[in-house]
Amino acid sequence: MTADRAHPREVVMAACAEHGRDTVIDWAVAFLTGEISGEAAYGAELPKLVAITGSANPGGWAAPVDPANYYWIRVWAARVFLYVWRDDVVDALLAVADDPAWRVREHVARITAQRELGQLVDALLPMLEHELPRVRAAAVRAIGAAGEFEHAAAVEELAGDPDSTVRAAVERALAKLGERLDRPMN
16 A cells, blocks of 8 residues: 555545445445446446545556456445445345455455354355465454354364465464354364
C-alpha cells in the first residue's frame, strides 16, 4: 500500500459517512453476488465501485477492463464486510462461498472467522482441500473461530499438511475450538 492510499477500513468508513452504511452494504452485496455485473461496475455503476475501493480507477486497468479481472469486484465487495456488517449479509456470503475466484472464497472465510459466523462453516469445508495453502489456512481459522465439535475432525486431517502455515493454523484452530466449546477436541 502506498503512503497516499487510504487503508480499506478508512475507505469503507468514508463511503458509509457519505452514502450511509446500509447503502454501502447494499452496494457491496450487489457487487458480491453479481446483481451488479462486472460490465456495469465499470460502466454506469462505477461511482459505487469507486466509493467502496477509494480509487478513481479500481484495479488500475486500461479501459475497457478485461472481463477476466471482474472477479476483483467481488473481492473488493467482500472486503467491505470486514469493516461494516448487517446480519442479512450472511445470505450473500453463503451464495458465494463456492465462488470460482479463490480470493473471494478466502474473504468469505476471513469474514466467517472475524464475525464468528457458524452458519457458514459447512460451506467452507471444501476449502480445506484447496490447492492454495492460504485458502486452506483461512478455512481452518474460520472453522476454529465459528465451528462446532463435529468440524474438528475435518480440521485435524490437515495436521500433517505440507505447508507450515496450515499446520500452525490447525493447531491454533483446534485449541480455539476446544476453548470456545469448553471440551477437548481429541
